[in-house]
Amino acid sequence: MSDLLITGATLHVTHAAGDAGEPRPGETADVLIRDGRIAEIGRIADAPDGVTCLAADGLALLPGFVDLHTHLREPGREDAETIASGSAAAAAGGFTAILAMANTSPVTDTAEAAELLLDRGRAVGLADVQPVGAVTKGLAGEELAELGLMARSRARVRFFSDDGRCVQDARVMRRALEYLKPFGGVISQHARDANLAGASACCHEGEISGRLGLPGWPAVAESAIVARDVQLARHTGSRVHVAHVSTAESVEVIRWAKNHGIAVTAEVTPHHLALGTELVRGYDPVFKVNPPLRPREDQEALREALADGTIDAVATDHAPHARHDKEHAFEAAAFGMLGLETAFAVVHDLMVRSGQMTMSDLVRRMSIDPARIAGLTEHGRSIAVGNPANLVVIDPERAVTVDAAVSHSLSRNNPWHGMSFTGAVHATILRGRITALDGKVHDQ
Numbered sequence: 001m002s003d004l005l006i007t008g009a010t011l012h013v014t015h016a017a018g019d020a021g022e023p024r025p026g027e028t029a030d031v032l033i034r035d036g037r038i039a040e041i042g043r044i045a046d047a048p049d050g051v052t053c054l055a056a057d058g059l060a061l062l063p064g065f066v067d068l069h070t071h072l073r074e075p076g077r078e079d080a081e082t083i084a085s086g087s088a089a090a091a092a093g094g095f096t097a098i099l100a101m102a103n104t105s106p107v108t109d110t111a112e113a114a115e116l117l118l119d120r121g122r123a124v125g126l127a128d129v130q131p132v133g134a135v136t137k138g139l140a141g142e143e144l145a146e147l148g149l150m151a152r153s154r155a156r157v158r159f160f161s162d163d164g165r166c167v168q169d170a171r172v173m174r175r176a177l178e179y180l181k182p183f184g185g186v187i188s189q190h191a192r193d194a195n196l197a198g199a200s201a202c203c204h205e206g207e208i209s210g211r212l213g214l215p216g217w218p219a220v221a222e223s224a225i226v227a228r229d230v231q232l233a234r235h236t237g238s239r240v241h242v243a244h245v246s247t248a249e250s251v252e253v254i255r256w257a258k259n260h261g262i263a264v265t266a267e268v269t270p271h272h273l274a275l276g277t278e279l280v281r282g283y284d285p286v287f288k289v290n291p292p293l294r295p296r297e298d299q300e301a302l303r304e305a306l307a308d309g310t311i312d313a314v315a316t317d318h319a320p321h322a323r324h325d326k327e328h329a330f331e332a333a334a335f336g337m338l339g340l341e342t343a344f345a346v347v348h349d350l351m352v353r354s355g356q357m358t359m360s361d362l363v364r365r366m367s368i369d370p371a372r373i374a375g376l377t378e379h380g381r382s383i384a385v386g387n388p389a390n391l392v393v394i395d396p397e398r399a400v401t402v403d404a405a406v407s408h409s410l411s412r413n414n415p416w417h418g419m420s421f422t423g424a425v426h427a428t429i430l431r432g433r434i435t436a437l438d439g440k441v442h443d444q
């Protein structure tokens with residue numbers, strides 16, 4: 001752990017639960033970090049001996065981002081992404097913690113698998129890699145995975161998901177929710193009714209899918225599962241999280257559930273906020289993703305729900321795929337797109353610069369609330385003396401044009417190629433150590 005002095009930054013902090021005495025949002029100050037924690041905030045004239053200095057005049061200092069939904073492909077598909085390459089992409093994107101989904105090979109469905117992932121993430125050291133535990137063995141949807149053993153393991157798994165697959169069987173979902181309740185666990189559901197949207201369903205069911213002759217994925221295949229799951233959350237008194245919400249109908253169900261005091265939380269991806277179903281007209285598989293890109297009315301409902309807090313968090317669903325899996329005819333290509341390195345720029349431009357959200361809202365949706373949902377107590381904390389120095393420095397005025405060729409990911413399925421955004425990550429700080437500076441990653 002190193003000592004670091006950040007000078008002249010504008011602090012954007014909202015009140016994270018349990019933190020007192022933090023500066024008001026928008027205050028400019030210097031921040032001294034010692035032994036991985038914030039030691040002093042104020043006017044600090046000179047850097048003490050041996051302390052690295054990071055000039056941040058005109059820049060914003062925020063708690064580091066937390067991604068509830070990252071696919072690292074290790075173990076099993078290290079040609080598409082490794083823990084090291086995915087952690088580097090996370091650091092470059094301003095993330096200090098990522099939740100690594102369980103759909104690897106083998107699946108993260110045992111305590112050993114979760115601990116292995118945790119240890120490898122620590123050895124890389126570019127972001128805290130928190131393993132997500134599978135809900136069912138092998139993601140097969142039948143037998144429960146080692147939920148209790150994973151929860152009690154060194155990995156302290158609290159966030160469980162069969163993502164890539166939906167837990168179809170309501171009885172299995174109910175039992176998993178009951179089992180996790182004493183641990184304060186939560187299930188992140190990939191909401192897709194397999195009878196309404198099967199494996200071949202590859203774009204939003206509507207006018208465009210009809211014209212292109214592609215098998216459609218109707219909105220109701222998502223909202224029907226969300227409706228079922230909020231009822232199961234109510235019945236069990238346990239917690240459900242809705243992964244990658246993509247439709248206005250799902251938003252309505254979540255809003256209703258929250259109004260009824262049901263323990264449901266939800267995330268939305270930058271691509272579902274910003275990209276519409278019309279992009280699939282060119283049959284470019286880079287725009288093929290689960291759930292599919294939706295029409296404008298859905299995008300608008302998602303933005304509104306993120307702004308008003310019905311949707312708690314932005315999550316990337318960073319889903320790297322090797323060229324030989326992605327570059328096929330649309331129907332045959334793999335589902336998924338990259339997201340870690342572009343998430344902040346997209347959300348900042350689309351939601352903050354447009355005036356729909358404040359920077360403090362962005363901090364809540366990209367750091368404080370995802371950390372709270374995942375139970376990560378060292379992340380998403382306000383910028384206050386004594387707190388862990390997991391931070392990100394943002395240049396809100398810098399314009400960036402995305403180039404798919406430039407990435408720390410091993411994959412290139414980047415749907416944002418050629419698009420321009422205002423807002424960039426300047427530096428990422430994990431326990432006082434700079435992990436990324438202007439897109440360059442700093443190994444330990």
Ligand SMILES: NC(=O)N[C@@H](CC(=O)O)C(=O)O
Binds near residue numbers: 165336
């Ligand atoms: N989002 C995707 O299209 N793909 C994800 C799985 C998932 O999130 O459903 C993947 O693992 O590739």
Ligand SMILES: [Zn+2]
Binds near residue numbers: 164190243244290291
């Ligand atoms: Zn999914």
Ligand SMILES: [Zn+2]
Binds near residue numbers: 069071101163164
């Ligand atoms: Zn996913």
